[in-house]
Each structure stands twice: as structure tokens, then as C-alpha cells.
Amino acid sequence: MAEKMKVLAITGAKSPVIMEVDRPQPGPKEVLVKIDGTAICTWEQRVYVTGKFKMPFLGGHEVVGHVVEMGSKVRTREFKVGDRVAVSVINTCGTCYYCRRGEENLCVDSYANLSEDLGMNGPGGFAEYKVVPPEKLWKLNDDLPWEYGTFSEPLACVCNSVRKTDIKLGDDVVVIGGGIMGMFHMMVAKLSGARVIMSEIDEARRKLAEELGCDITFSPKEKDAVAYVKELTGGRGADVVFDTTVLPAVAAQAIDMAGKMGRVVMYSSVIPADPIPLDANALHGSEKVITGSVSPSIQSFDTAVRLLNKGLINPQKLLHGVFSKEDAVEAFETSIRPDTYRVIIKF
Ligand SMILES: [Zn+2]
Numbered sequence: 001m002a003e004k005m006k007v008l009a010i011t012g013a014k015s016p017v018i019m020e021v022d023r024p025q026p027g028p029k030e031v032l033v034k035i036d037g038t039a040i041c042t043w044e045q046r047v048y049v050t051g052k053f054k055m056p057f058l059g060g061h062e063v064v065g066h067v068v069e070m071g072s073k074v075r076t077r078e079f080k081v082g083d084r085v086a087v088s089v090i091n092t093c094g095t096c097y098y099c100r101r102g103e104e105n106l107c108v109d110s111y112a113n114l115s116e117d118l119g120m121n122g123p124g125g126f127a128e129y130k131v132v133p134p135e136k137l138w139k140l141n142d143d144l145p146w147e148y149g150t151f152s153e154p155l156a157c158v159c160n161s162v163r164k165t166d167i168k169l170g171d172d173v174v175v176i177g178g179g180i181m182g183m184f185h186m187m188v189a190k191l192s193g194a195r196v197i198m199s200e201i202d203e204a205r206r207k208l209a210e211e212l213g214c215d216i217t218f219s220p221k222e223k224d225a226v227a228y229v230k231e232l233t234g235g236r237g238a239d240v241v242f243d244t245t246v247l248p249a250v251a252a253q254a255i256d257m258a259g260k261m262g263r264v265v266m267y268s269s270v271i272p273a274d275p276i277p278l279d280a281n282a283l284h285g286s287e288k289v290i291t292g293s294v295s296p297s298i299q300s301f302d303t304a305v306r307l308l309n310k311g312l313i314n315p316q317k318l319l320h321g322v323f324s325k326e327d328a329v330e331a332f333e334t335s336i337r338p339d340t341y342r343v344i345i346k347f
């Protein structure tokens, strides 16, 4: 009889349920990971609140675990049984146009059918075990607190975003929004040698950003954000702007804040998905570049793990707490509070 494992699935709005399913078996070229903990991200929060997804939803894509079994044909010098690893759960087909170009975060098949074998839907990190190919695992240092490993994935998303902007020493970078993604953008931009300006309404978040090294913070409720950024940059506008908020009106402001040759990244999806006006003449005259960023690439995941392993990015102040899977309702309710950053469920 197959061994069993517990998973934490969502079966409807505000209904996380512990279920027992067959424990997955690694094939000869796969690795079995015992999951230590998985953080709750926006995707899982949205499904928890709305119940809108194909049910049962098995969420969890910010995953840390340790290797318990390697298939007989796995060849790697990077990790061994017992090692703690960060897990990338994103699906990449390896054969599509984008995968072939090394831009596998744009894979045409990403996030498809990740928990199909369990009869569930979703990335599958809220489980005791997961089977993954070795190239989706990164060894974490033994002295790194295990909880920090769950930050690999969100930090990797941010590294992918920052890579698109080619920040130079002394650049002025604006980060709009002081949620976890805004904080990571600020921290990575600081490491890249920029002066970072954060626009954030909430005072506690602004204070935290400053504690974490942000040079200037302001509230867009108290100041005209575009005018203030121009004032701070000698009238030019910023070299780089990251918009981590969901509002279409803010996306338009992000473009206005950038100076000539400025790079603007629409990091977040926008809700409602309304189009924004775009002044083609202003683009013509300024050579601004407007782009987006989605999911982590293999390269950005690698960068994120290096930043964490070497202590160059310390996520400690962004970790709100660790909950047992039996306390899942409390964990989800805590995670959706505006004053919390990351909440981890332990397995
Ligand atoms: Zn995430």
C-alpha cells in the first residue's frame, strides 16, 4: 500500500482542510523533498478569501524543505540527501520558444497541472512532500534560518524585475508600494548602488522601509508623487521606477515619474484590469522603456538564493510568524491583515 502524506487544500472560501493523499514517489530522475514550510502569498490569499479557483486548490509556491530521496539517475554535485533546499515549483516545459531562449519564466505552460497527480489544482507546496526535478532545487546554507528559505521565490521574482532595469551606481530608483515586493525591490536596488525613494501611504511601512535602508520615503497622500520625484531628481525624473501596486492610476503615474531614458517596470498585475492612457509623443521624446516582470527565471532564482545564503538580503523583518497546518485558518487570517508581511505554514 502506498504511503500517505497530509496536504492543506482549500475547498471553498475561507475553508482550508487537511487531507490525506498518496505520498508521491520520485522517478529515477526526480528528487523527493520533505517540505519544512511554505509561505502564504497573494495568490493563495485570494483563493482563500474568494474561493475562486478549480477546487480543491492546493496552493503554496514559496517552499523550503530538505532532500529525503534522490532517484537513481539523479546526478548533481550541488546537494545530497539531508540538505535543506529552496524549491522552485514553477513548471517549465523546456521546449517552447521562451524556454529555448532562457526566458523560462515566460514558458507557455507555466503553472499548468502542477498538482494533477494528486487530483488537485495549484502549485502544491502546502504538503508534507513534493517530487521535483533536481534543477528546481537550490541548496541553502546550514546556518541560514530555515524560514528564510521561503523567501527565495518572492526575492527571485524581484531579481528578475530588477535585472530588466540595468540599475547603475548612483541612479535614482522609485519603488511604489511598501508591501513585501516593494521592500525587496528597495533592498535589491540599494544593493545595486541606487538611491531609493519609496512612495507608500502607510506610515508603519514607511518606517520599516527606512529601517531597512531606504533613503527617502513619502506618502502620496501628502505629496504630489510625480512632482516630488521630479523635485528630488533635479527636475529630470527617476532613472528607474518599479510599480508594485495594483491600481491602474498609479501605473500611469509610474510612467510620468520616469525621466528621459527611464525604465519603468509594471511589477504587479493591475486590478481592475483597466487600460491606462499612454502619451506616445512623450515616449518618442524621452526614450523611456516601459516593461513588466512576471515570475522568477532560473537565473533570478539562483541570484535570490545567493543573496540569502550570503546574508546580503536579510528577510527577518518581513517574517511575521510560523503557524502549524492545524492552525491554517489563523495563519490565513493573519496573512491577509494589512500590517503583516509573510506568514509561513509549517509541515
Ligand atoms: Zn509568491
Ligand SMILES: [Zn+2]
Binding pocket: 092, 093, 094, 095, 096, 097, 098, 099, 104, 106, 107, 108, 109
Ligand atoms: Zn516552455
